[in-house]
Amino acid sequence: xxYNNPNFVLMVEDxxxxxxGFKAVNGLSFYVEPNECRVMIGPNGAGKTTxxxxxxxxxxxxxxxxxxxxxxxxxxxxxxxxxxxVGRKFQTPSVYEDLSVFxxxxxxxxxxxxxxxxxxxxxxxxxxxxxxxxxxxxxLADLLDEKAAFLSHGxxxxxxxxxxxxxxxxLLMLDEPVAGMSVAERKKTAELLNRxxxxxxxxVIEHDMGxxxxxxxxxxxxxxxxTLSEGSMERVKNDPKVIEVYLGH
Ligand code: ADP
Ligand code: MG
Numbered sequence: 001x002x003y004n005n006p007n008f009v010l011m012v013e014d015x016x017x018x019x020x021g022f023k024a025v026n027g028l029s030f031y032v033e034p035n036e037c038r039v040m041i042g043p044n045g046a047g048k049t050t051x052x053x054x055x056x057x058x059x060x061x062x063x064x065x066x067x068x069x070x071x072x073x074x075x076x077x078x079x080x081x082x083x084x085x086v087g088r089k090f091q092t093p094s095v096y097e098d099l100s101v102f103x104x105x106x107x108x109x110x111x112x113x114x115x116x117x118x119x120x121x122x123x124x125x126x127x128x129x130x131x132x133x134x135x136x137x138x139x140l141a142d143l144l145d146e147k148a149a150f151l152s153h154g155x156x157x158x159x160x161x162x163x164x165x166x167x168x169x170x171l172l173m174l175d176e177p178v179a180g181m182s183v184a185e186r187k188k189t190a191e192l193l194n195r196x197x198x199x200x201x202x203x204v205i206e207h208d209m210g211x212x213x214x215x216x217x218x219x220x221x222x223x224x225x226x227t228l229s230e231g232s233m234e235r236v237k238n239d240p241k242v243i244e245v246y247l248g249h
Contacts, residue, residue: 009034009171009201010055015064016225017054024050026225028064032171037193037202039212041236042222043246048205049091051222052173055203056088057081068171087169091176093156097149101140101159104148105131108163130166137195138162139188154185158192165196172196173203178211190214209237209247221246 010032017025025047032038040048053059055066057078066073073081082088095104109127135141138158143151148159157177164172178186186208193202193215206212212219212233219236221229223246229239236242 007034008032009036009069010203011065011067012051012055013065013067015051015054015066016062017050017059018062023062023225025054025061028222028226030220030227030230032201032203033217034201035197035199036217037197037204037215039216039219040203040205040222041207041209041212041219041246042228046222047225048222049175050225052088052175052203052205055081055173056086058088082167082169085168085170087164087167087172089160089164089172089174089177091179093153093160095148095151095156095159095163098147100145100147101135101151102131102144104159105134105162105166108166110167134162134166137165138192152185154181154189157181158189161192168199170200171203172200175205176207177204178206178208186211187214 008031012031013029015025015028016023028051030038040051042048050059054061055073057073057076061074064074068084068086071084073084073086076084096107099107106127109130131144132141135144138161140155140158140162143155148156151159161174161177178189181189190211193204196202204215216233218231219233220227221236221242228245229236229242237247
């Protein structure tokens with residue numbers, strides 16, 4: 001990879017966070033290209049979730065740099081990072097159970113941020129069209145009026161992905177999106193991710209190696225807060241270091 005490529009969407013350099021002296025992320029560097037699906041794998045406790053927490057501003061880094069389209073994120077607040085175009089999905093789905101699929105998506109539609117933003121928000125046709133488009137993408141077009149509470153676990157995960165997609169992030173980060181999903185739902189999720197990287201980059205944390213194989217442009221193997229191995233799935237899964245600390249188990 002050409003690390004001087006100015007076209008990286010995300011450049012993470014020497015990222016470190018220390019919790020009472022324990023470095024959960026320790027001098028980590030990696031670079032994400034446009035339209036890339038980067039998958040992060042590694043043993044439990046490797047620091048994967050913490051990396052996403054640092055990028056989205058939920059956890060403050062001790063040192064290093066996270067540059068998104070040339071903007072330093074480490075000095076920005078969580079809400080500013082969202083506005084800059086970074087969406088983050090947590091492990092457990094957090095949809096509004098009492099609201100319909102449509103209403104969940106509607107609530108997530110980005111509103112104007114100027115003084116008049118709220119006045120101009122009632123662009124009903126535009127909002128409806130966008131919601132219909134997203135619902136199609138997340139396989140919920142026929143369930144727009146269904147209460148979220150009645151969706152399967154997998155469908156709730158898709159809805160939450162839709163609630164992020166409607167904000168059109170340039171970088172979308174997903175923490176174990178297929179955990180608890182059926183085999184069929186995993187296949188559809190892979191299809192969904194392959195479709196959405198046409199317009200953005202994605203970072204996914206995942207354990208299911210079959211799923212990783214279906215979606216990854218490149219894989220970063222994290223171990224003790226550092227990169228153990230990085231490259232194509234083919235390269236990483238044949239790396240003796242990776243087999244020793246992760247895949248061999
Ligand atoms: P992974 O997602 O790879 O399983 P995590 O990023 O959740 O790993 O955790 C990495 C390590 O950092 C673990 O040992 C965890 O206990 C520790 N850790 C994570 N967040 C905190 C925190 N806020 N305070 C202290 N330790 C933390
Ligand atoms: Mg985790």
